[in-house]
Each structure stands twice: as C-alpha cells, then as structure tokens.
Amino acid sequence: MPVALFVTCLADLFRPSVGLAGLKLLREAGCEVLAPRAQTCCGQPAYNNGDREAARAIGRQVIETFEAYEHVVVPSGSCAGMLHRHYPALFAEVAGWAERAEALAARTQELTAFLAERPKFAAKTRFETKATYQDSCSSLREMGVHGQPRWLLTSVEGLELVELADTASCCGFGGTFCVKLADISRRMVDDKVDAIEATGADTLLGGDLGCLLNIAGRLSRRGSAVRVFHIAEVLAGMADGAGIGEAPK
Amino acid sequence: MMPRVRSFKASAARALADTQLQTALARARGGFVDKRAKAVAALPEFEALRRRGREIKDHSLAHLDLYLERFEQAVTASGGEVHWAATPAEARDIVLGICRETGARRVTKGKSMVGEEIAINPALEAAGVEVVETDLGEYIIQLGQEPPSHIIAPAVHKTRGQIAELFRDHHPLDPQRSLESVASIVDEARAVLRERFLAADLGITGANFLIAETGSVVLVTNEGNGDLTACLPRTHLVLASIEKIVPTLEDASVLLRLLGRSATGQAATAYTSWYTGPKRPDDPDGPEYFHVVLLDNGRTNLLDGPFRDMLRCIRCGACINHCPVYGAVGGHAYGWIYPGPMGAVLTPLLLGLDEAAVLPEASTLCGRCEEVCPMGIPLPDLLRELRFRGFTARVTPRRSRLLVRAWASLVRRPWLYRLVTAIAARLLHLLGRSRGSLRRLPLGAGWTAARDLPAPAGRTFFAEQARREKTGP
Amino acid sequence: MSGARDNCLRRLRASLATADVRQRTTDVESWLRQARPGPLPALAAHPTETFCARAEASAAQLRRVATAVDLIAALQEILGATDKQRSLVVAPDERLRALPWPADLPVEHRHAGRDDRLCLSVAEAGIAETGSLVLLSGTQTPSGLNFLPDHFVCLLAADRVLAYPEDLWAELRARPGGLPRAVHLITGPSRTADVEQTMQLGAHGPRHLTILMSEAPASHQQAVRCTRG
Numbered sequence: 001m002p003v004a005l006f007v008t009c010l011a012d013l014f015r016p017s018v019g020l021a022g023l024k025l026l027r028e029a030g031c032e033v034l035a036p037r038a039q040t041c042c043g044q045p046a047y048n049n050g051d052r053e054a055a056r057a058i059g060r061q062v063i064e065t066f067e068a069y070e071h072v073v074v075p076s077g078s079c080a081g082m083l084h085r086h087y088p089a090l091f092a093e094v095a096g097w098a099e100r101a102e103a104l105a106a107r108t109q110e111l112t113a114f115l116a117e118r119p120k121f122a123a124k125t126r127f128e129t130k131a132t133y134q135d136s137c138s139s140l141r142e143m144g145v146h147g148q149p150r151w152l153l154t155s156v157e158g159l160e161l162v163e164l165a166d167t168a169s170c171c172g173f174g175g176t177f178c179v180k181l182a183d184i185s186r187r188m189v190d191d192k193v194d195a196i197e198a199t200g201a202d203t204l205l206g207g208d209l210g211c212l213l214n215i216a217g218r219l220s221r222r223g224s225a226v227r228v229f230h231i232a233e234v235l236a237g238m239a240d241g242a243g244i245g246e247a248p249k
Numbered sequence: 250m251m252p253r254v255r256s257f258k259a260s261a262a263r264a265l266a267d268t269q270l271q272t273a274l275a276r277a278r279g280g281f282v283d284k285r286a287k288a289v290a291a292l293p294e295f296e297a298l299r300r301r302g303r304e305i306k307d308h309s310l311a312h313l314d315l316y317l318e319r320f321e322q323a324v325t326a327s328g329g330e331v332h333w334a335a336t337p338a339e340a341r342d343i344v345l346g347i348c349r350e351t352g353a354r355r356v357t358k359g360k361s362m363v364g365e366e367i368a369i370n371p372a373l374e375a376a377g378v379e380v381v382e383t384d385l386g387e388y389i390i391q392l393g394q395e396p397p398s399h400i401i402a403p404a405v406h407k408t409r410g411q412i413a414e415l416f417r418d419h420h421p422l423d424p425q426r427s428l429e430s431v432a433s434i435v436d437e438a439r440a441v442l443r444e445r446f447l448a449a450d451l452g453i454t455g456a457n458f459l460i461a462e463t464g465s466v467v468l469v470t471n472e473g474n475g476d477l478t479a480c481l482p483r484t485h486l487v488l489a490s491i492e493k494i495v496p497t498l499e500d501a502s503v504l505l506r507l508l509g510r511s512a513t514g515q516a517a518t519a520y521t522s523w524y525t526g527p528k529r530p531d532d533p534d535g536p537e538y539f540h541v542v543l544l545d546n547g548r549t550n551l552l553d554g555p556f557r558d559m560l561r562c563i564r565c566g567a568c569i570n571h572c573p574v575y576g577a578v579g580g581h582a583y584g585w586i587y588p589g590p591m592g593a594v595l596t597p598l599l600l601g602l603d604e605a606a607v608l609p610e611a612s613t614l615c616g617r618c619e620e621v622c623p624m625g626i627p628l629p630d631l632l633r634e635l636r637f638r639g640f641t642a643r644v645t646p647r648r649s650r651l652l653v654r655a656w657a658s659l660v661r662r663p664w665l666y667r668l669v670t671a672i673a674a675r676l677l678h679l680l681g682r683s684r685g686s687l688r689r690l691p692l693g694a695g696w697t698a699a700r701d702l703p704a705p706a707g708r709t710f711f712a713e714q715a716r717r718e719k720t721g722p
Numbered sequence: 723m724s725g726a727r728d729n730c731l732r733r734l735r736a737s738l739a740t741a742d743v744r745q746r747t748t749d750v751e752s753w754l755r756q757a758r759p760g761p762l763p764a765l766a767a768h769p770t771e772t773f774c775a776r777a778e779a780s781a782a783q784l785r786r787v788a789t790a791v792d793l794i795a796a797l798q799e800i801l802g803a804t805d806k807q808r809s810l811v812v813a814p815d816e817r818l819r820a821l822p823w824p825a826d827l828p829v830e831h832r833h834a835g836r837d838d839r840l841c842l843s844v845a846e847a848g849i850a851e852t853g854s855l856v857l858l859s860g861t862q863t864p865s866g867l868n869f870l871p872d873h874f875v876c877l878l879a880a881d882r883v884l885a886y887p888e889d890l891w892a893e894l895r896a897r898p899g900g901l902p903r904a905v906h907l908i909t910g911p912s913r914t915a916d917v918e919q920t921m922q923l924g925a926h927g928p929r930h931l932t933i934l935m936s937e938a939p940a941s942h943q944q945a946v947r948c949t950r951g
Contacts, residue, residue, distance in 0.1 A: 050640030174613025179695030217700030473927025
C-alpha cells in the first residue's frame with residue numbers, strides 16, 4: 001500500500017518545493033508515495049478558532065481521502081498533530097467516525113520522524129552552511145519530534161548545526177494569533193529573531209511552514225541576511241534555489 | 250477589583266511599550282524558568298510525584314463533598330469554626346461579621362488570591378477596619394493601589410526605584426535616608442510591618458492546602474509573614490476556595506514537593522506551617538479564635554464537565570512563568586487577578602465569556618504551560634474548549650468568525666480550492682517576484698505591519714503536479 | 723449560614739452524581755485510613771549528613787555541639803556578637819532549663835517579646851530531606867520565639883533527625899490529641915525576592931538561623947551531661 005503525503009495548505013500555496021521534496025524523500029526511503037488530489041487543509045484554523053462543526057466537516061473529508069493508505073506522512077508538526085492528536089478528540093462522540101479517526105491518527109506521522117525510522121533512508125546531499133533549527137511547538141509537544149531532524153541533518157555534508165537558545169519557546173505564529181494579536185506576536189518573533197542572530201547562523205531550518213513563514217517574514221523586514229529553508233528541502237538536495245521569502249534566482 | 254479584561258489588547262499594547270515593565274519581566278522570567286529547571290533536574294522522582302499529585306487531586310475532587318464535611322468536622326473538633334460562602338458577597342459578609350463579633354479594628358493579611366477574588370480589602374476599609382498586607386509584594390502593591398500582576402510575585406512588575414518612591418510617600422521617616430539598595434528597602438518594610446503585626450487584632454491568611462483528615466490549614470511562605478499573621482492576633486481567619494482540600498497529611502506533602510519546585514525552584518520554602526484550630530489550653534501563644542471561610546464562587550459548576558481538570562491547580566505559577574504571552578505583556582493586561590494561562594482559563598470561567606472571551610484568544614496554544622504544570626492540567630485543550638464556547642455563543646468578533654467560516658467553505662470544495670489558490674499563488678507571485686516577498690498586502694495589514702510576506706513560487710503544489718502529469722517531469 | 727453549606731454540598735453531590743454515595747464514603751474511609759505516602763525522594767547520604775548539608779544550603783548556620791559546655795559556649799559567643807541584647811531569651815522547655823547555665827550568662831526563660839533580638843528554642847525534630855527544623859507549638863516552645871527575633875537559635879538532637887515529613891506524620895498521629903495547634907517546618911532564615919527578584923534575608927522573620935546540633939539523645943529523661951569547667 002502506498003504512502004500518502006499530506007502536503008499542507010501552506011506548502012501547496014506558498015512553498016510547493018516542500019511537497020516535492022517530501023515526495024522525493026519518501027521515494028528515496030523506499031516508499032511508493034503519492035499526494036491524493038482531494039486534499040486541501042487539515043482544519044486547524046477552524047478548530048483553533050472554536051468552529052468545531054466546520055473542523056469536523058473538513059476532518060471527515062480528510063479521513064475519507066487518506067484512510068486507505070498505510071501511512072500518512074506530513075511535512076508539518078502542526079498539521080500532523082491535528083490529525084494525530086485532535087481528530088480523535090473531535091470525533092470521539094461521533095458515531096461511525098470515532099474509530100476511523102483513531103485509525104487515521106495511528107497511521108499519521110510527521111515527516112522527519114517517519115524518515116528517521118526508515119532503515120533505507122540516508123540523505124546523500126551537500127549543503128555548506130552554518131544552520132540553526134526551529135522546533136515547532138506542535139512538533140515538540142504533540143508529535144514528540146526533537147532528535148529526529150537533528151539526526152537526519154548529521155548526514156548532510158558541510159552542514160554545521162548550532163542550537164538555538166531556548167528553542168522550546170514559541171515563535172509567535174499560532175495560526176490566526178499572529179494577525180489577531182499582532183503586537184504580542186511581533187514581540188515573540190523578535191525574540192526568536194534575536195536568538196537566531198545570536199547563533200551566528202547563515203541559515204534557519206525548521207519543519208513547519210507556519211513558523212518558517214512567520215520568522216522569514218520578520219527576518220526579511222529586519223533586513224537580515226539569514227536564509228530560511230524547510231528541512232525537507234535541504235534533505236532532498238533542493239536548497240539550491242531561493243530560500244523562503246527570497247527573490248528567485 | 251473591577252475586572253478590566255475587555256481592554257486586554259489596549260493594555261497589552263501599553264505593556265509592550267513600557268520599557269521598565271519589560272526589564273522587570275525579563276528578569277523575572279529568566280529567574281523563575283532557570284530555578285524551576287534546576288530543581289526539577291535535581292529530583293529524579295519528579296515525574297512520579299506529578300503522577301501521584303494528579304491522582305490525589307482527582308480523587309479529592311471526585312469526593313469533594315465528603316472531604317469538605319470531614320474537614321469541617323475536624324476543624325470543629327479542634328475548636329475552630331467553618332463558614333460556607335457561595336459568592337464573594339457572602340464571603341465578605343462573613344468576614345465583616347467576624348470582625349464585628351471580635352471587635353477587630355486592625356487586620357494583618359497574608360497573601361490570599363481568594364481574598365483578591367472577593368475583594369475583601371475595600372470591604373474591610375469601608376467598614377472602618379484597617380487592613381495591611383504583610384507579604385512584601387502585596388504590601389508594595391497595596392501602597393501603589395494596584396492589583397497583583399502575578400500570583401506568586403505580586404509586585405514583579407515594579408522596579409526598585411518605584412518601590413522606594415512608594416515607601417517615601419507612605420512611611421513618615423527621615424526623608425534623607427537612603428533607599429538605594431534592596432537591603433535597605435526590605436529592612437524598612439520589616440520595621441514598618443513589625444509594628445503592624447504586633448498591633449493586629451485579627452489576621453487573615455489564605456491556605457495553600459486544607460487537610461480533611463486533621464482540619465489543618467497549610468501555609469507556605471518564605472518571609473514568615475503568614476506565621477506572624479496567623480500566630481500573633483487574637484483571631485486567625487483563613488480564606489480558602491473549596492478545591493484546596495486534600496485528604497491526608499501525606500497527600501499535602503506530595504503536593505508541597507511539587508509546589509515549591511514549580512513556583513520558585515525551592516525544595517522547601519523557609520516556612521511551611523500546619524495550623525489546626527485555635528490555641529489549646531496549655532498554649533502560651535496563638536489565636537483564641539480560628540475561622541475558615543470556604544468559598545465556592547462557581548467552582549461547583551466546574552466539577553461536572555470539561556473544566557474539572559482546572560480545579561487541580563495548586564497555584565504554583567509555573568504556567569505563568571513559562572508563557573511567552575505573559576512574558577511579553579505581564580499580569581495587569583489580563584485585567585483581573587489571575588494572569589497567564591491559568592488566568593486565561595479561570596477568568597472566563599469565573600467572570601463569564603461575555604467579559605473575558607479575549608483571554609483564551611491570547612495564546613498560540615504552544616503548550617509550554619501544560620508541559621510545566623505539575624498537575625498536568627491540559628491548558629491548551631481548555632483554552633480550545635473556551636474558544637469553542639465563545640464561537641458558539643457568538644461572543645468572539647464577528648469578522649473573524651466569518652473569515653474562519655469562509656475558509657472552511659473553501660477547503661471543503663477541493664475543485665474550487667484549487668482554482669482559488671492557483672489564482673492567489675499567481676497573483677502573489679507577480680506582486681512579490683522582484684523581492685521574493687511582499688511588504689504590503691491589501692487586507693493583510695495584520696501580517697505585513699510587522700513582517701514581509703514570502704511570495705509563493707507561482708504555481709501551487711497541485712498545479713505543478715497537474716502540469717507534470719500532462720507534460721512529464 | 724447553613725443555607726450556603728447545604729447548597730454547596732447539594733450542588734457538589736449533583737455534579738458527582740455518577741457514583742453511589744455509599745461507595746464513595748467507603749473510598750474516602752479507605753483512603754484516609756491508608757494515608758499512603760507518595761514517592762519519596764531518595765536521600766544520597768545518611769539522614770544526619772543530608773540534614774546538615776541541606777540546612778546549610780538554605781543559609782542556616784549549623785554547629786555541632788558535643789557537650790553541654792560546648793553548647794553554652796556557642797550560645798555565649800552568639801550572644802556576645804548580638805547587638806543590643808543583654809540576656810538570652812530561652813524557651814521555657816525543661817531540657818533547656820536543665821542546662822548548666824553559668825551565673826554570668828543572663829538567661830530569661832519565657833515567651834518572645836517584641837524587642838528580643840536573640841531567642842533560643844528546641845526543635846522537636848529535623849527533616850533531612852529539606853534540612854528543615856520541626857517546631858511544635860506548646861507550653862514549652864511558644865511559637866513566637868521562632869519568628870520574632872532577629873536571630874533564632876535552635877537546638878536539635880542528632881538522633882531526632884527524621885528522613886521525611888512522612889516520618890513526622892506517623893509520629894504525630896500516634897500522639898494522644900493528634901496534631902498540636904501549630905507544626906512549623908523552618909528551612910533557613912526568613913527571605914524575600916519581591917524587590918527586583920533579588921534575594922534578601924530577614925524579610926519579616928529572623929535574619930539569622932543557627933542550628934546547634936547536639937549529639938546527646940533527645941529524651942529529656944537524660945539530662946545533658948554536665949562537665950563544669
């Protein structure tokens with residue numbers, strides 16, 4: 001049974017290379033993989049804003065689209081967390097859907113966690129840079145992702161990884177939070193940018209486009225030269241083009 | 250205090266611009282976070298204690314009626330009296346009644362969040378009773394006539410200079426004296442408050458825990474002010490909310506191990522005291538009268554439903570110390586007495602969503618609070634539950650509800666979604682192509698006020714997939 | 723106010739209606755009877771050693787006194803170093819009365835007064851886990867002595883160091899009359915960090931805490947051996 005890639009709405013719209021990198025990496029790991037066309041969004045915006053009815057409607061669509069696959073792999077801790085942690089809660093009281101949600105949850109994994117478990121997979125790429133890594137809150141706390149991306153990056157030649165101070169603190173994205181409570185979000189992302197600059201890194205990597213778009217946007221506004229990539233792009237050898245928010249070459 | 254929760258955003262903006270506050274918050278945050286981390290690292294049994302602590306609280310809540318009755322029996326047997334108050338108004342009446350009965354004119358007070366909840370100080374003052382806060386942080390904010398900004402460190406937002414100024418304004422001492430150093434400030438407070446301790450005829454404290462088995466009240470302080478308040482006056486009056494009950498002495502000891510470390514990184518505070526009733530026949534000192542006022546104020550409503558877990562809170566403040574939103578704006582922005590994540594849950598539950606719906610919104614749901622909570626309270630899930638209730642009751646802003654609904658409608662129609670996103674990707678790409686990002690975006694000022702928006706590549710992922718299928722990779 | 727009481731209990735029982743009251747009463751009785759301790763932090767060393775290390779880490783001074791003479795000498799030294807205090811205020815405890823007080827050391831056996839700067843009392847026990855002194859209210863050890871002076875000195879017998887508070891609860895439960903009015907666990911001097919998060923000792927309680935740990939057994943039937951020199 002093939003593996004299904006849950007592309008995420010942010011990758012689809014803002015950074016398709018993350019989806020393409022995901023497909024490439026999963027093939028390199030020995031999987032037959034495809035990205036079901038019926039997918040759109042995991043429903044987090046609705047769920048986190050309190051619209052559970054809409055979240056369930058979207059969730060039903062996601063479950064139907066993906067439940068046939070043995071594995072569902074997501075290049076995002078927050079979208080993976082939505083399927084893995086929150087769908088079972090959302091559908092717990094819904095007859096006929098509770099077990100289907102549980103079943104899908106059990107088969108959903110974040111991309112770096114999935115790759116780190118595949119014995120066949122080893123990134124064979126080169127990316128000469130001093131990089132630092134942003135753990136997304138959902139990756140850390142909902143999906144148990146911390147060591148896996150760092151371990152995967154050790155096989156990228158030329159990449160020196162320096163740890164970000166206080167990586168456990170939120171970058172201030174939080175979905176609609178960053179526009180609803182923009183002042184506070186700005187402070188949080190400024191603290192994050194300060195921490196990034198303090199590492200002396202040339203590149204910021206991460207596993208969640210929400211965080212990366214937020215931070216890249218602030219880095220750019222502050223005139224920083226730090227470049228931003230999704231870890232999938234680096235592992236797949238697709239970091240030779242423009243970084244997130246950079247002019248195309 | 251009159252809640253000012255609705256003005257959260259405006260208060261937050263002011264707080265962000267207040268450089269003195271920002272310095273104070275940064276200092277406090279670093280201290281609390283590091284100290285807790287060290288204390289937890291030094292205790293291998295921490296996780297096991299957390300599990301047991303949660304078990305104890307869950308058991309207590311599941312049998313709260315029975316334990317409250319046991320507690321009352323035990324207090325009465327030791328010579329004390331228990332009073333029950335459903336609302337803040339009832340609690341105030343009880344306290345004022347006890348003051349009248351005992352002829353109390355001068356009251357000293359240990360730190361009590363329940364005391365803040367029922368706004369007891371203004372009520373006492375209106376009745377002609379002089380009341381002085383004895384916890385140094387509470388004393389400082391009493392002089393400054395402001396509410397606490399943190400449940401453990403109420404004056405965390407104040408600088409040394411601000412405190413010295415308050416002391417100069419309120420203490421009739423030599424104007425030439427130096428109040429430069431922390432030591433001089435604390436020494437002055439010690440001397441001034443010592444007089445008040447000795448003159449008090451009634452002492453009001455909170456309670457960190459109530460022990461059903463023995464009818465004891467547990468008081469935790471570092472200053473010793475709780476004990477001077479409890480032991481010196483003729484009457485000791487304890488204010489406590491009903492969920493503070495735990496069954497046994499051993500249960501309290503488990504929770505105390507979690508409380509100190511989670512709050513200030515201490516295995517034990519300087520003073521932890523167990524008070525059981527008024528003085529015994531052979532006691533040379535201690536209060537003649539011992540009263541416990543049990544406050545409900547909506548907690549019974551929380552037992553049945555998704556918010557029961559919130560009643561496990563032991564008021565350690567760890568969630569507050571680790572919250573990036575609190576760290577950015579401080580406690581006063583939250584508009585009432587409970588700030589940070591626990592405040593964002595408790596305030597709407599106690600004051601209602603009409604008043605406090607903005608607080609659950611003021612979070613990225615990052616989950617750091619739940620991670621550090623010694624009681625494992627699922628704060629992000631409770632915030633989501635409040636958001637759900639706010640959405641359903643339509644107290645959240647209309648515009649954001651409509652936008653969320655619109656997005657949901659779009660994503661439920663994949664064919665339409667593909668079309669709209671393909672157009673959007675193209676458009677944004679064209680607008681941002683030269684720089685790779687957009688500085689300005691119509692209707693997008695919320696984002697672009699502080700950030701550039703990285704420009705899409707031009708084709709969405711699925712448009713690219715479709716193209717490759719047609720023409721080959 | 724029985725209306726408020728009954729309403730509260732009624733609301734609670736309505737919320738907790740899922741389980742039968744009889745069953746819940748049995749659960750409560752069982753839990754109270756067992757009084758199960760939770761996980762206890764492992765102590766790295768012998769309780770007495772652990773106590774000393776943790777007490778000192780909490781900014782208490784700790785001195786071992788082998789004999790009554792050592793004890794008196796230590797007290798004289800502390801009194802000599804204490805500003806504006808002529809006599810030593812001592813708890814009216816039999817064990818302290820029985821000490822070999824020299825004639826030239828003025829001692830008052832009483833409860834603390836507002837101007838006393840140095841007071842001596844005797845601890846019921848010590849808790850090794852946290853380096854805490856256990857002081858109980860009672861005729862012989864009025865609580866005021868623990869909190870009012872500038873410098874609080876406390877005598878603790880080495881064989882009264884318990885490992886955990888749980889050990890104390892077991893002892894106190896066995897006493898007729900149960901817990902005394904007040905059980906104080908004191909860990910170091912009074913302190914506050916309310917001014918700019920800067921730790922300062924001596925907020926409202928004592929600025930200094932000295933623990934005099936005696937090797938003599940605690941039982942007050944055995945008077946401390948007196949070797950007048």
